[in-house]
Amino acid sequence: MASKNEDGTTPPDVGTAEVTSRPVRRPRLAQRYRAAALIGVLTAALGFAIAVQVRANSQSDSLSNLREDDLIGILDNQNARGDRLRQQIAELEQTLRRLEGSGDRNAAAKQQAEQDAAALGVLLGTLPATGPGVAVTITDPDHKLTAEDLLDVVEELRGAGAEAIQFGPVRISTSTAFTTVGDAVAVDGTVLSAPYRVFAIADPKTLDTALNIPGGVAAATRAAGGDLVVDQQDTVTITAIRALPSPKYASPAPH
Amino acid sequence: MIAALALAAGIVVGLVFRPTVPIWLEPYLPIAVVAALDAVFGGVRARLDGIFDAKVFVVSFISNVVVAALIVFMGDKLGVGAQLSTAVVVVLGIRIFGNAAAIRRHVFRA
Numbered sequence: 001m002a003s004k005n006e007d008g009t010t011p012p013d014v015g016t017a018e019v020t021s022r023p024v025r026r027p028r029l030a031q032r033y034r035a036a037a038l039i040g041v042l043t044a045a046l047g048f049a050i051a052v053q054v055r056a057n058s059q060s061d062s063l064s065n066l067r068e069d070d071l072i073g074i075l076d077n078q079n080a081r082g083d084r085l086r087q088q089i090a091e092l093e094q095t096l097r098r099l100e101g102s103g104d105r106n107a108a109a110k111q112q113a114e115q116d117a118a119a120l121g122v123l124l125g126t127l128p129a130t131g132p133g134v135a136v137t138i139t140d141p142d143h144k145l146t147a148e149d150l151l152d153v154v155e156e157l158r159g160a161g162a163e164a165i166q167f168g169p170v171r172i173s174t175s176t177a178f179t180t181v182g183d184a185v186a187v188d189g190t191v192l193s194a195p196y197r198v199f200a201i202a203d204p205k206t207l208d209t210a211l212n213i214p215g216g217v218a219a220a221t222r223a224a225g226g227d228l229v230v231d232q233q234d235t236v237t238i239t240a241i242r243a244l245p246s247p248k249y250a251s252p253a254p255h
Numbered sequence: 256m257i258a259a260l261a262l263a264a265g266i267v268v269g270l271v272f273r274p275t276v277p278i279w280l281e282p283y284l285p286i287a288v289v290a291a292l293d294a295v296f297g298g299v300r301a302r303l304d305g306i307f308d309a310k311v312f313v314v315s316f317i318s319n320v321v322v323a324a325l326i327v328f329m330g331d332k333l334g335v336g337a338q339l340s341t342a343v344v345v346v347l348g349i350r351i352f353g354n355a356a357a358i359r360r361h362v363f364r365a
Contacts, residue, residue, distance in 0.1 A: 035309030039298075040261035042316050046291040047265025053284050055269070056276045067282075067337050 133201035133236035140194035147178035160210035162200040204232035290323035296354035
C-alpha cells in the first residue's frame with residue numbers, strides 16, 4: 001500500500017476527499033510502514049465493525065433498531081393492550097368469583113336437601129335407622145291379644161316420641177294397619193305370631209315409662225295372660241324398610 | 256494489500272468473538288460503517304488513479320466516521336435523527352457508487 005508519486009493532477013469528477021491534488025513527496029521508509037500499519041488498523045476496525053453490525057442486525061429483535069418515536073408508539077400500544085388485558089382479567093376474575101359463589105350455594109343447598117331426604121327417609125321408614133331406644137318383647141301364650149292391643153303398643157310408642165318403629169319384621173309408618181286374620185294379627189298384610197318383637201328409637205327411659213304406665217299397654221298385656229318386657233338399649237338398629245309411597249292424587253301445592 | 260488483509264482479519268475477528276454492540280453505540284455504528292466504506296472506496300479509487308496518499312486516507316477515514324456519527328447524534332438531539340441518518344446514508348451511498356464506477360472503469364476499462 002505504498003503511495004505512488006505520480007504527477008498529482010486532479011482527475012475530473014473526482015469529488016472525494018481522499019483524492020488529493022497536491023504533489024506527494026516520497027515518504028521515508030519508517031513513515032511508509034507507519035502509514036501502512038495505521039491503514040491496516042483502520043480497515044481491520046472497519047471489518048470488525050461490519051461483522052459486528054451485521055451480526056447485531058440479524059440476531060437482535062426488531063426493537064433495538066427502532067428510533068425513539070417508534071419505540072414510544074410501540075410502548076403506548078403495549079400499555080393500552082396491557083390495560084385492556086388487565087381489565088379483561090378483572091372481569092373474568094369477577095365472573096369466576098360469581099360462579100364459585102353460586103357453586104358454593106348449590107353445594108350447600110344439595111347438602112341441605114340430602115340431610116332433609118335422610119331425615120324424611122328415617123321418619124317415613126324408607127331408610128334403615130339407628131339410635132338409642134328400646135327392644136320390647138310381648139308374649140301372648142293364650143292368644144288373647146287383639147289387633148287393637150298391638151296397635152295400642154304402637155300408639156303408646158308414638159305418643160312417647162318414637163321416631164322409628166319396627167314391629168316384628170315390618171317397619172311401622174303412618175299408613176300401617178293392624179288387621180285380624182283368623183285368630184292371628186297381621187301388620188300391613190304380614191301375619192305375626194307371638195312372641196312379638198318391637199324395636200323403637202327414641203329416649204329409652206321415656207319409652208319405658210310410657211309402656212309401663214299404670215293401666216297402660218303392659219298392664220293390659222299382663223291382664224290378658226301375657227307379658228311385656230322392655231329392654232332399654234343404647235343402640236337399636238332398625239333394618240326393615242318400606243317402599244317410598246308415591247302419591248297418586250296429591251301433588252305439592254305451590255307456596 | 257495490507258488493507259484487504261486487515262479488512263478480512265477484522266471481519267473474521269468480529270465473527271469469532273461475537274461481541275455485542277453497546278447501547279450508546281447502536282445508532283452510530285451503521286452510519287460509521289457506511290462512512291468508513293465510503294473512505295475505503297475513495298482510497299481504492301485514488302490508488303487506481305495513482306494519487307493515493309496514506310495521510311489523506313487516514314484523515315478522511317477518521318473524519319468521515321466522526322462527522323457521520325456527529326450528524327446522526329445531532330439529528331437525534333434535534334428530533335430528526337431518522338431523517339438525517341437516511342440523508343447521510345443516501346449521500347454516502349451516492350459517493351460510494353461514484354467511486355465504484357471509477358474503480359470499474361479502471362479495472363474493466365469500461
